[in-house]
Amino acid sequence: MIVTLHAGAPVATTDAIVAAARAAGCDSRTFDDGHGGTVVGIVGTVSVSEYPGISSVLEKHRPYMLASREGRPYAPTVVKVGGVRIGGGRPVVIGGPCVIEGREALLEAALATKAAGADILRGGAFKPRTSPYAFQGLGEEGLQYLAEAREATGLPVVTEAMEPDHIPLVAHYADMIQIGARNMANFPLLRRVGQANTPVLLKRGFSATIEEWLMSAEYILAHGNPDVVLCERGIRGFDTTTRFTLDLTAVPLVKELSHLPIIVDPSHGTGRRSLVARMALAGLAAGADGLIIEAHPDPDSAQCDAAQTITPAELASIIESGRILHAALLGGTGENEREHVSSSVTLHA
Amino acid sequence: MIVTLHAGAPVATTDAIVAAARAAGCDSRTFDDGHGGTVVGIVGTVSVSEYPGISSVLEKHRPYMLASREGRPYAPTVVKVGGVRIGGGRPVVIGGPCVIEGREALLEAALATKAAGADILRGGAFKPRTSPYAFQGLGEEGLQYLAEAREATGLPVVTEAMEPDHIPLVAHYADMIQIGARNMANFPLLRRVGQANTPVLLKRGFSATIEEWLMSAEYILAHGNPDVVLCERGIRGFDTTTRFTLDLTAVPLVKELSHLPIIVDPSHGTGRRSLVARMALAGLAAGADGLIIEAHPDPDSAQCDAAQTITPAELASIIESGRILHAALLGGTGENEREHVSSSVTLHA
């Protein structure tokens, strides 16, 4: 059940609804509605008609109550990563190597990523590798290099966490925690990252439906973390000419169903360098709030995902084209119309 | 085997190669290379080194020899439909109703399509319907209305043919013959349309790989018709929230592998009106040579595919946005650089 309160509704109304839910044995969550008001999501149904200040009551809603458009009716969520706003109108570009290979290598890559015009730096310290014999990442050592690269470039950093116990460690070093495609339905991991105060980049599972994906976002929101950015990175398809099938329709569909920002990963989505630029632009034209792209000063020598990794020069060219495309489609207006930042969630168990 | 001859190579060389192929029991096809020269495709391998004027000889090539980039090395194909050039740089928009419902209805839809800025009119006279009890189209009567609508609007028309015997009839009325997704591997139909002198719009099968699709184009080319436009219209996926999964990566991939133009169908590709505009723009950003979109003056009353049909006003808005997007990405240069028109194929059986 989703109850929305006007801006200026008495605080006593929120308290009374939360108390009524608790009395009925139902968990509830309180959210900012993005417009000065408050949203109370209740896992169940209670009577609320007697309280003043209520603007709407939805007893029927999508199973991802908090992640749905109805769960934040007046404005899409903007997630702040360091000083970068994802969902705020201007498309954001996350760039960098697949895996952190060493201090010098990362620093070089980070400076090149910054010079190319990217907003956020990526780099893997814990890597999910299909083979137990493949390089699994540098672990905490890699996180330290990532923090150094942030110092050197001023770019916020995002990196993947693969197990619940690593969330505090990763949160200590990174500005955003990535949950990879293989872990989209790793519910213990989602729970733990839902308890963190760090924004989350939630990649879509290889064969997850849109609803399953939003339910995974719901896990994070329901545990108290409102800062979720979705990432379409390709689904399993029958044509193995490309590594995955990039499902760009997910972009406008997610925007229709949810208030969360969504970005596109054309590197994993295609698996082929030559296709990255075009699919990056297509992602932006589809309405994505940003891109995440694997770039490396010497792609052919990259320790991981070399076939889909581009040079910083190519990254710069994509960023430039993306800016032009975005400006053209906006007709010069632009980024201020959606400046609403997500707020905290309060849990009332 | 693909043999390419310089512009100005002696005609005797072409003749000699064709004769050598025939002597070896191999079929061959002669094509314009888009640059003044000639390409000879041979189903097999013969010795050609002694002839003057040869610029390249490829013994290993993709199985879709004629449809491959190597089969027309210097320029992508431009297909002329009436006076409209598909593949010539400027994206082309095909619009109109799913099915021809009657003379007045079609005329109204056609005028609205023209007013919206579309380049070509679509409308089905022979409709592939999943149910034998559903309306199957008006047949030849519908084709006559389509020809009237062309008179009234000046727009060239495209319509589907479903069986080999209908090709001459459809070719008589239409400027372009559509081969639908269900018939992409209907080889007798491909053969027959390959013998026609009318351009072909070849939709991708529901679960066709890119290679299978290009092999179907090869059927048409190999039977003598060089004017094939490919159409990505969505593949089968596991998430039934959308009717199909629009595989936009097919666009840059086809451009990498083939010289044939490719357009995108965001109507069938999504099955939802609200997603058509965004996916149309994404298709153009991916590099498509055009779009095919179902539009109807009163979408809710459309006899077929109502859920994915938009209004002429929405079509006009997409066309306008598409023009802006294309101009922005071209940076003002634009459409003349690819003005090369496909020529005829000559068969030497």
Add this chain to the structure above:
Amino acid sequence: MIVTLHAGAPVATTDAIVAAARAAGCDSRTFDDGHGGTVVGIVGTVSVSEYPGISSVLEKHRPYMLASREGRPYAPTVVKVGGVRIGGGRPVVIGGPCVIEGREALLEAALATKAAGADILRGGAFKPRTSPYAFQGLGEEGLQYLAEAREATGLPVVTEAMEPDHIPLVAHYADMIQIGARNMANFPLLRRVGQANTPVLLKRGFSATIEEWLMSAEYILAHGNPDVVLCERGIRGFDTTTRFTLDLTAVPLVKELSHLPIIVDPSHGTGRRSLVARMALAGLAAGADGLIIEAHPDPDSAQCDAAQTITPAELASIIESGRILHAALLGGTGENEREHVSSSVTLHA
């Protein structure tokens, strides 16, 4: 609307219902219900309550009215191919080469197929080939050899028809007409084979849902041909280790939804010789009414589909194991319990 009449219902009732349907502008079809009674399928709804002899009236039914279980409530359909009954309890095996390579080769293969214990001979005269340059089959010459092989072995024969105009020709030579996977939604072909008096083997399309497949069967039934056998032959999947993904769940699901017999093709379904035997047995255990298997005296030299073709000795072993498996699961009772043969359909347009 499906109206079922008791055995012994007055003929006048059938006539009156058909007349009422015609008066209302609705097509209707009359079928034997497999139990002495009659089923009238009406494309629409008319009032029938006043007539005597009616046992049930279904206004709501599946879109494949005639192919649904409700369309033949008392007994599954048994299709007679020559003297062989498909759906009659005893699993039937169709064996033979992918393509007819020549008179001697076919005769040798046919005799080996017969010796292996198969019930029906298969062999392609018109072959759907992905490449226009591949051998496309011997055409009518192949059909003649097939008829000779029938003479020599006594086995009924099944072969594919790919275009509407070939249906009379194929029906002239063959006991059963195959509609291949690529043509499952070739509606003109389905219409034409629906007008033939020859049983049809309807393969499932590469990415057809069960409902779409049964709708294709409905096309055939609705045009007057009651003798349709379905064939599960694998669907497109993401793991290309096997050629297709054999969807054996289709077998019990089709039996739940429809009265039509269904067989399994483990050759195309796997694309690998080593997997054919196990998947054949699995198909029978799933409840299939039979198997179709590619066998060739010298599989490695087969002109088509060599990788999935087995020897006659392997075929004999599968047939033997299948007989044992079937007998074990039946507990010794066996084949007589389902001896109901499909009858003719009468069309009342």
Add this chain to the structure above:
Amino acid sequence: MIVTLHAGAPVATTDAIVAAARAAGCDSRTFDDGHGGTVVGIVGTVSVSEYPGISSVLEKHRPYMLASREGRPYAPTVVKVGGVRIGGGRPVVIGGPCVIEGREALLEAALATKAAGADILRGGAFKPRTSPYAFQGLGEEGLQYLAEAREATGLPVVTEAMEPDHIPLVAHYADMIQIGARNMANFPLLRRVGQANTPVLLKRGFSATIEEWLMSAEYILAHGNPDVVLCERGIRGFDTTTRFTLDLTAVPLVKELSHLPIIVDPSHGTGRRSLVARMALAGLAAGADGLIIEAHPDPDSAQCDAAQTITPAELASIIESGRILHAALLGGTGENEREHVSSSVTLHA
């Protein structure tokens, strides 16, 4: 690199190879070959030709070295769960409720499962649920009930672990640890369960290729746990009539590629009660070493997966039919021919 030593090869040879690998910086693993000999798997290549007692050296092998047939050349692995042998010839049936609902409920279900003839009891204490608001299982309390049910019935028990930290807890109570489909590529979880001394039931991911699945098994083997049973439980498909597409071809394919046992889950694989029995039998006919089936004394009231849950009576009937089918296909010989039990792995990092 895979080095196989004869039975009776000097221990010094094994030691020398391991030392040579370590000197070259390569990890190695030592396995029983199922025939008295020893297999050394080396992550890399070293020279071993000088040592006595070597029967074969494979420098090229599949990426899942230890899980491949070559990694245990003489006999398939038999996994012992309590006193039950999986892979020993006789198909094993794991039955029980989806989720542990309470002490009494589980006890009732366990006794009914035992009475039906099942070999192992299943029941979930930690449940992966798509919704954060759905019942997530009783946790350790559920594990205690499971241990009580084992006491009461004598059946070994299998239950799922979802996070690395729970492995010791689950191993304390259960005889076998299930890794669910959503966690097939949760590599930290695989690593941890690879360090446990408890057999593992590794379900296939929703869209995992056979190779990816065997690579996940390799993670477990490479960390020291040889007792892995694979479970085919359906993959994502485009037809949502069934919950998943049960890919039975995986059964003979896995047997061709690997020495590990494989069982089939027709409950999740179909999602429909009416299809469970047939697909269970089909799984056995495909060669599966066993089945895992959801059964509940009152399926309609099951808290989870009710639509696919059958009664103990139906379970008994499937087990009976399965025994008959297996006996018939074996021709009376049977289970002793594959009595080879997996041994321990020794790691030499």
